[in-house]
Amino acid sequence: MNGKVTISEKVEAQVVRNLTVKSCINLTAHWEWEHFRAGKLIDQWEYDNVCTAEGLNAMLDIMFHAATQITTWYVEIFETDTTPADGTTYAVPVYTPSTAYDEATRPEYVEAAASTKSITNSANKAVFTISATKIIYGAALVGGGTAPTTKGDVAGGGTLFSGSKFAASKSVVDNDVLNVTITITLADS
Structure with a gap:
């Protein structure tokens, strides 16, 4: 009897990788300023603001958690040399809001409907008519609560949705006018 024994090996391999789906959404609050004195444009500047945790949480709650919508937003300027950050809130803004302007209330942010992933008040700029000599250091977008105006x-x-210190402080005097356009953009990257 002639017996043959067959020996074989079976090797299997499997590569396991975690599927990574990466999606980023960039939110930008872009501010454009015009500074007029005696009817003449004397300065223009623009920058992007930080969107605070308080503002982003409100946006998420309103969109996805049925929180009450903030229907009107307001622009405020501030007169202290401080820098708002992620943790800055309406109740503890880290800056002193300026009240040195002729308008009886904070100027409204009157935006048009969103288009191309942006919303802006370019057709209805917020206006501050300055009422005293001051140094203005920055601005913020605020809304909601019991006294937003x-x-x-x-x-x-x-x-407090967004706020930022200017790159350079701005000296203003009585009857200067500050116009501000705010464009908020959401875009995937």
């Missing part, structure tokens, strides 16, 4: 309010329980 009140100049200088920090106790009304509102939301």
